[in-house]
Structures are given as structure tokens and as C-alpha cells.
Amino acid sequence: MTDSAPYQDFQTALRDARCIVLLAGPGLRSVATDTTYRSRGETWQRLDAEELANPNVFTKDPSLVWQYYHYLRESALKAQPNAAHRVIAKLSSNVDALNRIAPNAKLHFITQNTDSLSARVLPPDAPSDAQPIEIHGNIFRVKCTQCGMTEKNTDNPICPALAGSEKFFNGVQEPVSFIHESDLPRCNQCSGLLRPDVVWFKEEVHYLDSTANLVSDCDLLIVVGTGLLVSPCSMFSEVVRRHGGKIAVFNDQETYADRLAQFRFQGPCQVTLAKALQMEEDV
Ligand SMILES: [Zn+2]
Numbered sequence: 121m122t123d124s125a126p127y128q129d130f131q132t133a134l135r136d137a138r139c140i141v142l143l144a145g146p147g148l149r150s151v152a153t154d155t156t157y158r159s160r161g162e163t164w165q166r167l168d169a170e171e172l173a174n175p176n177v178f179t180k181d182p183s184l185v186w187q188y189y190h191y192l193r194e195s196a197l198k199a200q201p202n203a204a205h206r207v208i209a210k211l212s213s214n215v216d217a218l219n220r221i222a223p224n225a226k227l228h229f230i231t232q233n234t235d236s237l238s239a240r241v242l243p244p245d246a247p248s249d250a251q252p253i254e255i256h257g258n259i260f261r262v263k264c265t266q267c268g269m270t271e272k273n274t275d276n277p278i279c280p281a282l283a284g285s286e287k288f289f290n291g292v293q294e295p296v297s298f299i300h301e302s303d304l305p306r307c308n309q310c311s312g313l314l315r316p317d318v319v320w321f322k323e324e325v326h327y328l329d330s331t332a333n334l335v336s337d338c339d340l341l342i343v344v345g346t347g348l349l350v351s352p353c354s355m356f357s358e359v360v361r362r363h364g365g366k367i368a369v370f371n372d373q374e375t376y377a378d379r380l381a382q383f384r385f386q387g388p389c390q391v392t393l394a395k396a397l398q399m400e401e402d403v
Contacts, residue, residue, distance in 0.1 A: 131398065135222060136224070141341050148344050149235060169188070175320050186316075196237065208229060209246075230334070258317060264309070368381060371386060
């Protein structure tokens, strides 16, 4: 098999596809100028970042968790989308671009990422269905812990008390300064404490029913930058294979989905994705 054979076979699968689901995870942004990507075991303020994404920790210490999310928001605002973000945005928003490589297909873009980079790179006139389906929420949305109100919030900082707290991260020796709950982000309808509208430990992902329906119709699943270790994404590849769909994996490392995938493209996805989709000149 030559080096180009997997690409040609994948391009044939694209031409035959009718329902493509592109599922992206943290590896999509790992090569962007973005410090929000954190591999397992990295720490923030010498705490496990994953431990902070937990409703119980938020209840006990909303000051600490809000400082962490303020830091993530600051980092995401400074980050620049990369070539892989641009390829996906073009395919999602431009029917002609999609038709060139997959003339019979509709594309659905599901992301585990909460950083808004995929939405930010869409053109201003993009149709509403080009917006990524953000199953883990979005750090630029908030949810009231009291009345349940949710809304977009891109204020920077989100409240005066959090200004500057982003500098206390990873390895900095200074202790986290305590911010009183009344000075943290509050609901403008009921004054309740706001939280980031993201999916935390043991919480249900957003759009579960609609994504399950998409995956059950999907005949080509394209996995980009995720190891599919977290449910329900870990089930997606199983479901697609069970009904005879094909799977392509773009990742730096081996993933859970590899053993089910017909097409595996290892390496930086900002290079491999554009090449496999024949869109190197588009980005
Ligand atoms: Zn409220």
C-alpha cells in the first residue's frame, strides 16, 4: 500500500457518504496558539484540572472554580483557530466546498470542546446549522444555579473581582485569593450565583437525544483529536460500526476508536485533515 492509498480510500468513502458526523475533541486545538489544552494530570494551582470540573467542588469552593474558568476564558480569547478549525468551518458553512468532496452528504459537526474556537472561525453569514453542536457546553455561556437561566456571556473579565486572577496558574506558588460569593458572577434575573454552562463530572451531556439520532444515521464518522474515552462519545464509534458505517480517525496518538476505524491518520490534525479532505489550498 502506498502512502496515498489511505487518502484515496477515504476520499472514496466521502464520495459515497450520505450522513457524515465529524466529532472533534481537545486535540483539535492542541496545535493552535492556545494554552487551554490540558492533558490528563496537568495541574492548575497544583490542583488536578479535572477535579475542578465537578459540581461538588463548585458548591464547596465557587471562588476557586470561577478563577479556573476565568483563566480558561482568558486563554481561549487569546488563542487563534488553526487550519483544522478552518477546514471544518468551511465544510460546515459552505455547501459547494462540501459537495466537492462529498456530493451526496450532509455534514453534522459535534464537538467536545468548550472554547468557542470552532464557532469563532465561522464566517459571519454562516447558516445556523453550521454552528457546532457543543455537547460539553461552552465556557462563554453561564447558567444560574438558582433559576436555571442560561445565556451567552463574553464579558472579559466576567466580573470585576476575577480580573487578574488568571495569572495564578500552574506552578505559581502564591495561594488562590478568596473571592466572596457575592462578588462572583450573579444572575441578572434572580441574583443567584452563576456557574459556567459546561458539563461537569457525572452531569449529562447536552443534546444527547439529537446526537444519538445523528450517530444512528451516520454512515461516515470522522473523529478528530479525541480518544473517545468519555461516554457517550465512546459509544459513537460502536454504534456507527454496528450498522455498517465507516470510521476515520485523525489523532496524534492511538485512540479507543482505532480498532474500529477503516481509516487512521496519525499526526497533527491541522495537516492530515486538510490533506485527506483535499482542502490544503482552502486554509
Ligand atoms: Zn437566576
